[in-house]
Amino acid sequence: MSNRSWTTSGVCREGRREAKRQAVLQAGARLFNDHGYEQTSLEDIAAALKITKRTIYYYVQSKEDILFGCHQQGLGVLGETMAQSQNPDLPVLERIALLIRGYCAWVSSDLGATIAMVREHSLSPERRQALRASKAEVDFQLRSLIKQGVAEGRLRPCDPKLVAAAVFGALNWIPHWNRVADPVPQEQIAEQYLHLVMQGMVPARD
Amino acid sequence: MSNRSWTTSGVCREGRREAKRQAVLQAGARLFNDHGYEQTSLEDIAAALKITKRTIYYYVQSKEDILFGCHQQGLGVLGETMAQSQNPDLPVLERIALLIRGYCAWVSSDLGATIAMVREHSLSPERRQALRASKAEVDFQLRSLIKQGVAEGRLRPCDPKLVAAAVFGALNWIPHWNRVADPVPQEQIAEQYLHLVMQGMVPARD
DNA sequence: GTTTGATGTAACTGATGGGTGTAATTACCG
DNA sequence: CGGTAATTACACCCATCAGTTACATCAAAC
The missing domain is CATH 1.10.10.60 (Homeodomain-like)
Structure with a gap:
């Protein structure tokens, strides 16, 4: 393959x-x-x-070049998802869903998974910094959406930093267990995660 | 320090x-x-x-010995949490909470974080297999609790495998962002994650 | 005070792997 | 065909590092 x-x-x-x-x-x-x-x-x-x-x-000029190239390439792809989720005409919850679905698809690709799987230490300080900045941007995006959702009363009050960390943690971990011969379809994961994050596991009472 | x-x-x-x-x-x-x-x-x-x-x-006899020693040691510590969460006298939801809190504390320690942060490839095949087995055990435990919760009607119907993956993903990712000068207290993370997983972000309607 | 465990010094080996130089060879393109 | 781009073959340098060894030494135990 x-x-x-x-x-x-x-x-x-x-x-x-x-x-x-x-x-x-x-x-x-x-x-x-x-x-x-x-x-x-x-x-x-x-x-x-x-x-x-x-x-x-x-x-390429060096091994590190390859790694960094992967990151650049990968972040480029993610950029589309970022742009979509920034559309202010959409309801907040939908924008969050868009971001999660897009990120899930992305991290399930080779290039996307690399960012989640390869530790940053392998890059030179400048490049590491650049990568961190890009990651921070995505993180910021989700946090902002959560804050907005809370402000609009569509989400429970919560700590956006921690919730965003949980979501990205769950998503970033996907390639660690799903890179197998017969992987779970990425869309299925996204839906399940989305549902979990939105509704939780405990059924609403009465 | x-x-x-x-x-x-x-x-x-x-x-x-x-x-x-x-x-x-x-x-x-x-x-x-x-x-x-x-x-x-x-x-x-x-x-x-x-x-x-x-x-x-x-x-020690080799570098790999150190890594494997870390894993053994770490898994030993986690064993206590595993045992607690197996207590059949406790309600399922409480057992899940126990497991999540314990795992969160554990993965926030040096030894625990090693298992979440160091790729398995660095170990010999036999040791890698042993490690995988231990991880699978923990995973199985959470899946079982979820299944039981669903069976008892205390949890919504869901895919236990995916939900467990999401939870462990979120938890395993903690050391990736919280190993900083001023970390978020581990207990605080556990509570927020627990709440997120249980209740979700969307408030219950009326 | 002598045994034995524990640690330091200081060298070496062997292998791996990134990276380079060069000349020869092959594939493509006009 | 002839020129240029792409690719190989091959030899080589150099740094790092796990792992090892021989010997000396220091400290505690009995």
């Missing part, structure tokens, strides 16, 4: 170069998720793509 | 040896959590304890 073949029959030159860089990132992400960043050697990535280590260096 | 001093004035011989082994595990756990297992060298652990690498090898 993982063998998105190396030879790309894409647009001429420029586009192909980018596509191959992509392939390197994708393969890196998958291996990082499966075996950990430190435990993945460039030879491993090369082997997965059936190319040589030297060729990898034709597309 | 971390400087639980090396020189132990404990019971004679046997006891002291064990106490020092403990100190190695404890220091290892903290460093593993902070910088990752792979990024922590034995020299780092030695430096933290102000001893030499040679001395460490007097108490």
